[in-house]
Amino acid sequence: MFSNIEFSKQKLCCYALIFILIGVYLILTETDLFKKDESKFERDAPQCLPLFQEANLLITSEIDSTKKILEDPDKYANISAKCEEAIECAEHSQVSMKSYHLDGKYNPCVFYVFYHNRFSTCARTLIAKVGDQIPCIEAVFHEKYQNKTEKCEALKTSQPCLVRAILNACDMIPGDRLAKNHNKKDFYADEVYNLIPAFCKNLLEN
Numbered sequence: 131m132f133s134n135i136e137f138s139k140q141k142l143c144c145y146a147l148i149f150i151l152i153g154v155y156l157i158l159t160e161t162d163l164f165k166k167d168e169s170k171f172e173r174d175a176p177q178c179l180p181l182f183q184e185a186n187l188l189i190t191s192e193i194d195s196t197k198k199i200l201e202d203p204d205k206y207a208n209i210s211a212k213c214e215e216a217i218e219c220a221e222h223s224q225v226s227m228k229s230y231h232l233d234g235k236y237n238p239c240v241f242y243v244f245y246h247n248r249f250s251t252c253a254r255t256l257i258a259k260v261g262d263q264i265p266c267i268e269a270v271f272h273e274k275y276q277n278k279t280e281k282c283e284a285l286k287t288s289q290p291c292l293v294r295a296i297l298n299a300c301d302m303i304p305g306d307r308l309a310k311n312h313n314k315k316d317f318y319a320d321e322v323y324n325l326i327p328a329f330c331k332n333l334l335e336n
Contacts, residue, residue: 210246213239266291
């Protein structure tokens with residue numbers, strides 16, 4: 131009897147958490163927080179926007195010309211260089227991108243700089259696991275897709291598994307980018323999430 135009561139309490143807690151998360155999402159959607167912050171970022175660093183536009187052109191061209199979601203980090207050297215230039219422009223304008231709730235065309239640059247530089251060793255470790263029957267590794271680094279929509283769905287579906295694969299396979303310390311209230315799982319989840327708009331949004335849309 132007591133075990134049933136305990137189980138019911140756990141279920142209630144789970145349902146409550148789900149409703150809270152849904153509520154937070156709806157609030158963010160209704161208040162358009164992400165778009166407001168994106169507009170604020172654009173107002174705060176207008177001189178950097180052409181650099182992000184150039185970077186997004188490179189990203190879009192790369193995505194449109196390849197069938198895989200991700201390949202070896204070296205392939206993205208040009209994208210990373212242009213993105214670094216754009217991000218440094220923002221930082222030199224005393225605008226920290228981490229201070230904004232961005233959820234769109236400025237996120238992919240953050241990912242590609244991370245992937246090409248600090249994450250490159252881990253990326254190659256994950257790529258070496260192609261063939262080990264880890265679904266998200268196959269989906270992200272091996273499978274070939276016909277269009278951007280297929281890549282978008284595959285990447286979103288693979289995100290939780292990919293974060294677990296990173297934690298299991300890579301001995302990385304995020305260092306100073308790891309906020310005090312973040313653990314490694316949250317850190318990598320955020321980094322992977324930064325890639326999603328590249329496949330699920332139009333980066334060239336004004």
